[in-house]
Amino acid sequence: MNSSSAILTVICGPMKSGKSKELFSIIDRLNYQKIKYIIFKPKIDSRNENTISSRYYSQSNEAIIIDEQNPQEILNYIPENSLEPLTTLIDEAHFFSSELISVVKSLLSKEVNVIISGLDLDANMKTFGPMGDLLALSNKIKKLNSVCERCYNVANFSALKDSQQSFEKDNILVGNEQYIVLCRNCYLRHTQKC
Numbered sequence: 001m002n003s004s005s006a007i008l009t010v011i012c013g014p015m016k017s018g019k020s021k022e023l024f025s026i027i028d029r030l031n032y033q034k035i036k037y038i039i040f041k042p043k044i045d046s047r048n049e050n051t052i053s054s055r056y057y058s059q060s061n062e063a064i065i066i067d068e069q070n071p072q073e074i075l076n077y078i079p080e081n082s083l084e085p086l087t088t089l090i091d092e093a094h095f096f097s098s099e100l101i102s103v104v105k106s107l108l109s110k111e112v113n114v115i116i117s118g119l120d121l122d123a124n125m126k127t128f129g130p131m132g133d134l135l136a137l138s139n140k141i142k143k144l145n146s147v148c149e150r151c152y153n154v155a156n157f158s159a160l161k162d163s164q165q166s167f168e169k170d171n172i173l174v175g176n177e178q179y180i181v182l183c184r185n186c187y188l189r190h191t192q193k194c
Contacts, residue, residue: 006108010135012120013144014158014181019117022142023089026115027061030087037087038077042068042095063091071100078112086112093118094128101133123160123179125187148183150190157187 011022030037041063066073074088088107093100093116107114120135120143122128135141148155158179182190 006111007113007140008104008108008134008138009113009115009140009142010131010138011115011117011142011144012131012135014119014121014146014156015179016181017144017146019144020091022144023091023115023117024061026089035085035087037089039063039089039091040066040074040077041091042066042093044068044092044095066096068095069097069099071096071103074103075106078107078110087115088112089115089117091117093134094120094122094131096130098130098133100130101137104134104137119158121157123158125157146181148186149180150182150186153183153186155181155183155186157182157184159187159190 011019013019027037027039039061043065064077074090078086078088090096090100090104095118104114104116116131116134116138118131119128120131146155147153159182161178161180180190
């Protein structure tokens with residue numbers, strides 16, 4: 001029986017929690033180890049064209065833009081039968097369709113390490129896109145926190161600044177201008193759920 005030794009790592013948390021910084025730290029390590037890698041990001045994230053970057057980390061890396069409704073495109077960039085180690089990094093994974101799950105399984109079966117970064121929850125406190133399944137499949141999870149923009153406690157939730165505005169999957173606002181990061185208590189007060 002042939003078992004894969006490839007690893008799936010998921011970096012998740014709310015907005016402003018350092019997910020991009022964590023990705024850059026991994027990229028620095030891959031560069032130092034001379035391990036080849038390919039970075040992918042969804043087309044919907046058009047903030048930095050074909051790069052991934054961070055508000056707080058003065059580094060950017062080139063990324064291949066993939067249609068979030070067709071993550072199977074990722075497989076077109078993976079060399080067949082390569083003997084060299086390869087890692088794929090997928091940023092803003094929450095925007096991809098659920099097809100990303102089968103793509104990740106395929107990459108792992110080809111001995112390609114996969115590092116996923118994304119929001120685990122949407123602004124309604126629901127699992128965001130394929131992230132729940134990817135977390136369940138992962139070998140390693142790095143759950144990051146932020147700081148509540150109201151009370152300064154540990155924050156795990158991204159909320160729309162306008163609590164009257166509804167978060168709909170078909171009407172996603174990209175970027176952090178429309179969102180705030182809150183702890184559970186402040187989130188519940190903000191969204192008037194308690």
